[in-house]
Amino acid sequence: MNNEKWNELCYILSENLPSNTSEQVFELKVVQAFEKLGWSEYKNEIIVRESVQVGASNRISPDLLLKSKEQGNLFIIEVKKPTVEIDNPTFKGQLSSYMGLMRVELGILIGNKIQLFLDGKFFNKSGIVLIDEIEFKRDSEKGLKFVNLFSKQQYNKENIEIHAQEKIEEFKKIEEFKKLKRLLLSENYKVKMIDALKTDLLKEYGENTIDKVFKVLELNIKDKNKIVPVESYARSRTKSISTRERVIRPNGELAIGKYVRKTFNELVRDNKIDRNEIDRLQRADYSKLTFDIQFPFLAKENSHYYERARYYTTPYEISGEYYFVCSQWYEVPANNDRPYYEEWLKKMKRL
Structure with a gap:
């Protein structure tokens, strides 16, 4: 059922859009998509471009604000023209500003794809952090997850935090991988590795013999990322080029x-x-x-x-x-x- 809903969102937000769709028209499509997920503009669960007082003299107008009677403001959606690449620091900065001013922890950018952002406090970082990116592809596992998280009947803060925690663990593993790789490639570790080998070899060989062997050998850990060898280029039919x-x-x-x-x-x-x-x-x-x-x-x-x-x-x-x-x-x-x-x-x- 949820997979069918995601495929319908792909149809509404991507497949059935004219190439010249304006941001205003696309915003209506986004409202339609979230109503498919059970939210209602009529019931004031989807607020479109509400002018919000900030401080003594400033006002902001997020594109969409989703809220509930019980929990108040839930998350903000900023809509961008689907022909524009949303990997733009300006868009992220705008969303971050709105989230901070309205004190919501979750924000969404929707354009040629969907990006989910969470308050950086969950990651011990300032600003907001991208926790997921979902392309409009049918039968997508990420798309199904999006429907599970943002359908009104299933929506709750705990599920979002669990999803964020999964992403945090994923980011940690990537950082650990990079850290360990740097360590293993460092000169300091090379020295430690040689010392450890020498200690092990002392069980069977004399120290002088081991030292002599290491003088004629070079021990390295190398990165497998190699520059690809240049392939043999086909010769031109009209001109021989080396x-x-x-x-x-x-x-x-x-x-x-x-x-x-x-x-x-x-x-x-x-x-x-x-x-x-x-x-x-x-x-x-x-x-x-x-x-x-x-x-x-x-x-x-x-x-x-x-x-x-x-x-x-x-x-x-x-x-x-x-x-x-x-x-x-x-x-x-x-x-x-x-x-x-x-x-x-x-x-x-x-x-």
Whole structure:
């Protein structure tokens, strides 16, 4: 039943929308969607653009406020035009401000997808924290969870907090993974590892022998994230071009494909890409908008986007999961992906 409700929400909020849907019309669709979940605008459970007094002279008007007679204000919804990418710090900042001023702990951004935010106090952080992101895909497990959490009959604060706690544990595991990885790759740990091996070897070998062997050996723990070897490029039918010429441009720069793999490897190595960005890089719409490429920048092997012909062969391990990088990059006057990628790269390096 709830799965059918989620599929209906996908129809209302995505599949049946004209491409030029305005934010005002989309807001009505969001109201319709929440009424499908049991909330009622007629009963003042959904408040649309209510002007709220803040302080002596200021007023705010959140797009939607959901409330109940028993518990008062429950959560705020900010609606954005569905053709606009909602991964925008301004939108998050606006929602955070409304949540703080109205003293609600939960906020939702709805546009080309749904983002759930919780007061940062649950994470010992300031501001608000993104706890989930749900795309409008039928039969989605996350979509079903959304319906379970936000149907009026099932809604309660405890369920939201349980969901948040699950996310907190998930974030903790990711941070623990990163911390342990940094530790194992550090020079200090290398020394400890060698000392431990020497201590164990002393049970069977003399100290001088062990020292001599270690002088001719190098012991390392290496990151499995490797720069993908350059594939053999097919020769042009009309002109013979060497692999070297295709990899290095006339001005000495790496060709775009090689450049993407080299610099992305460095970002992964330096832990410059967070979990949210990894999720975004697996989306076709975000990749098109950000890089002007036709496929998601990253894909797992079991993703419906993944095709061997469109992704480099060697995967990257990120937070314990394996991802393939899109190989469909172009660098010609009519279709030049390099400026898009370089802009994103600068952004990642600043983080």
